[in-house]
Amino acid sequence: MMEAQQLDRMFTALADAGRRGMVERLSLGPATVKELAGPANMGLPSALKHLRVLEDGGIVVSRKVGRIRTYTMQPAAFAAIDDWVRKRQTAMNQAFDRLIEAMKEIPEEQDRS
Amino acid sequence: MMEAQQLDRMFTALADAGRRGMVERLSLGPATVKELAGPANMGLPSALKHLRVLEDGGIVVSRKVGRIRTYTMQPAAFAAIDDWVRKRQTAMNQAFDRLIEAMKEIPEEQDRS
Numbered sequence: 001m002m003e004a005q006q007l008d009r010m011f012t013a014l015a016d017a018g019r020r021g022m023v024e025r026l027s028l029g030p031a032t033v034k035e036l037a038g039p040a041n042m043g044l045p046s047a048l049k050h051l052r053v054l055e056d057g058g059i060v061v062s063r064k065v066g067r068i069r070t071y072t073m074q075p076a077a078f079a080a081i082d083d084w085v086r087k088r089q090t091a092m093n094q095a096f097d098r099l100i101e102a103m104k105e106i107p108e109e110q111d112r113s
Numbered sequence: 114m115m116e117a118q119q120l121d122r123m124f125t126a127l128a129d130a131g132r133r134g135m136v137e138r139l140s141l142g143p144a145t146v147k148e149l150a151g152p153a154n155m156g157l158p159s160a161l162k163h164l165r166v167l168e169d170g171g172i173v174v175s176r177k178v179g180r181i182r183t184y185t186m187q188p189a190a191f192a193a194i195d196d197w198v199r200k201r202q203t204a205m206n207q208a209f210d211r212l213i214e215a216m217k218e219i220p221e222e223q224d225r226s
Contacts, residue, residue, distance in 0.1 A: 004130040011128035017117040020197070027204035029212075073205055078198045084133070085191045091140035092186055099142075 003080075006058065010081055013057030018042065019050045023073070026060055030072040116193075119171065123194055126170030131155065132163045136186070139173055143185040 014020055022036050037047035051071060054060045059077045062069050127133055135149050150160035164184060167173045172190045175182050 004133075007133065008128055008130060011124050015121055015124035015128055017121060020117075020120065023201060024204075027201040027208065029208045073201075075205075077205075078202060081194075081198060085194060088136060088140040088186075089191060091137075092188075092190075095140065095142045 007080060007084060009057040010059065011057075013054045013059050014081075016050070016053075019054055022047075022050060022054065022071075023059060023077075026071055026073050030070050032068055032070055036071065120193060120197060122170040123172065124170075126167045126172050127194075129163070129166075132167055135160075135163060135167065135184075136172060136190075139184055139186050143183050145181055145183055149184065 014023070018040050021040050025031055025036060025039065033044060033047055033051065036042075036051065037044050040047065042050070051060065051062065054071075055062060058074055058080070060071050061074050062071045064070075127136070131153050134153050138144055138149060138152065146157060146160055146164065149155075149164065150157050153160065155163070164173065164175065168175060171187055171193070173184050174187050175184045177183075
């Protein structure tokens with residue numbers, strides 16, 4: 001149940017182009033709120049709000065030194081999403097393989113004539 | 114820009130545990146609305162609404178034969194998400210490698226004493 005909530009928050013965090021832009025920037029290295037707000041043409045309050053959503057989603061972490069808050073990627077940022085997607089893809093491949101096997105069992109048209 | 118909107122819709126589609134449950138079911142093979150609503154304890158109108166969000170996100174496709182609508186996974190369902198996540202992970206790894214290289218340039222404590 002807890003994991004479901006965490007996945008909800010992760011996917012929600014990434015469901016916004018502005019927030020994904022911040023993640024794209026942070027994937028290159030740490031940045032301050034100001035550095036993240038600038039390229040996105042965001043006000044600082046708006047940037048902080050988006051960064052909080054990313055932090056709640058476990059995508060980024062922040063640290064305040066003096067008056068400056070710096071954001072970095074959470075090293076395992078995408079692990080849960082990767083894991084969930086991979087499980088679905090494995091299931092899809094297995095379902096496809098079963099379909100192919102089932103089709104082999106069907107006698108071919110010409111064999112019946 | 115179009116791609117950004119599509120990614121928004123994909124991540125939004127997966128940001129709900131009920132919808133992810135439907136995707137988990139559909140990864141095993143096609144299913145009707147009724148089959149998808151049942152295990153989720155959803156009413157049909159609610160199930161249809163969620164399925165529409167998944168369809169808008171390019172995760173599932175539907176086909177109506179007679180009066181029965183059947184849903185299947187979109188074969189390339191996760192390709193765009195996979196691609197976006199992988200690019201970020203590559204960037205993170207490269208940033209980490211640069212950090213390691215930069216640290217090698219710093220003279221060690223004992224060398225300076």
